[in-house]
Amino acid sequence: MTRPSAKMWALWALGGVLVAAALACNAAGLRSDEGTQATVAAVYATITAQAMTASPDDPDAIATATVEPGSEDDEEGGLTPAAPNARPGNGQALSVPRCTGSITIDGLLGDATSTTSVTLADNTFGRGQWTGVGDLSGEAQLCWTDTALYVAVDVTDDVRVQTQEGSTMWRGDEVELFLDGDLRGDFYSNIPSSDDVQLGLSPGNFENLSPSAVQYRPDVRSADVTIAAQRTDSGYTLEAAVPWSLLRVQPAAGQVYGFCLALSDNDQVGQASQDSMVSHCPNLITNDPTTWSTIELLGG
Ligand SMILES: [Ca+2]
Ligand SMILES: [Ca+2]
Ligand SMILES: [Ca+2]
Structure with missing residues (x-):
């Protein structure tokens, strides 16, 4: 057995240095990745904070989000991205006037003289069960007051079935209302929050x-x-005054919220079942606020 020469010791030492350097590079690479992710997280945190603090009815806040690339305002560091105030592609967005006329919540519709209309006829659940607009569809009217959102729906439904109350009423004929009171605050979150x-x-x-x-x-x-309903030849009518306090918002002209109206259908006489749903939000997933449309409260 021969002893390593001084030259071999030197080569081993050099090899060790190179291996250590390679490991250091790799570690540096990992740190670099982490740094990139941290930067991205910081940017998104900033965007979220801006969206949280921007007033939805502040036109300047919205304008900063729509700077054209290459424009004078498009300077590095000059852009302040903010969440949009609409959800294009999610169905008819509604502009809702203040209520006029003398409204009685009795299930007899037509007493609100200023409303916006929306057709509920996009099948969003139970595709194999829904046989068309005669099976389930609706025409809704909406207006608002300082205390409530007024909703009146003329529902077409061939078989009226409701055996449930409370948290299982969705297993029967019913109307569902969705409202996202902080549209821009968590615009990209597909998980419902408070x-x-x-x-x-x-x-x-x-x-x-x-x-x-x-x-x-x-x-x-x-x-x-406050709610009332009437049986009709083609289905039923439902009329409701939904308090803003229940919807967790302070209404004001110009406010925009996430919003969707939907109908649930059960045609299984004597049973608790959900056959299908229709809506004006064609992509509706009930527990995903990013699939809802929007509502704007008009002044006047
Ligand atoms: Ca009425
Ligand atoms: Ca039906
Ligand atoms: Ca039914």
């Missing part, structure tokens, strides 16, 4: 079950909604 309200509005069964409301989200509880 500002996302989902209500069920049931016409009852026109016998021993009275019209009633329930809050499904953010938590399940009974909902204090």
Whole structure:
């Protein structure tokens, strides 16, 4: 056995240095990746903070988000991205006027003289069950007051079935209302949070079950909604005054919220079942606020 020469010791030492350098490079590479991710996170944190603090009715805040690339304002560091104020592609966005006329919540529609209309006829659940607009569809009218959002729906439904109340009323004929009270604050979050309200509005069964409301989200509880319904030849009508306090917002002209109206259908007589849903939001996933459309409150 021969002893390593001085030259071999030198080569081993050099090799060790190179290996250590390679490891150091790799470690530096990892740190570099982490740094990039941290930077991205910081940028998004900034965007989120801006969206949280920007007033939805502040036109300047919106304008800063729409700077044209290459324009004078498009200077590095001069852009302040903010979340949009609409959800294009999610169905008809509604511009809702203030209510006029003398409105009585009795299920008889037509007493609100200024409303916006929306057709509920996009099948969003139970594709194999929904046989067309005669099976389930609706025409809704909306207006607003300082205290409530007024909703009137003329529902076409071939078989009226409701055996449930409270948190299971969705397993029967009912109207569902979705409102995202902080549209821009968490615009990209597809998980419902405390500002996302989902209500069920049931016409009852026109016998021993009275019209009633329930809050499904953010938590399940009974909902204090003034509500009435009437049986019709083609289905039923439902009329409701939904308090803004229940929707967790302070209404004002110009405010924009995430919003969707939907209908749930059960045609299984005597059973608790959900056959299908229709809406004006064609992409509706009930627990994903990014699939809802929007509502704007008009002044005047
Ligand atoms: Ca009425
Ligand atoms: Ca039906
Ligand atoms: Ca039905």
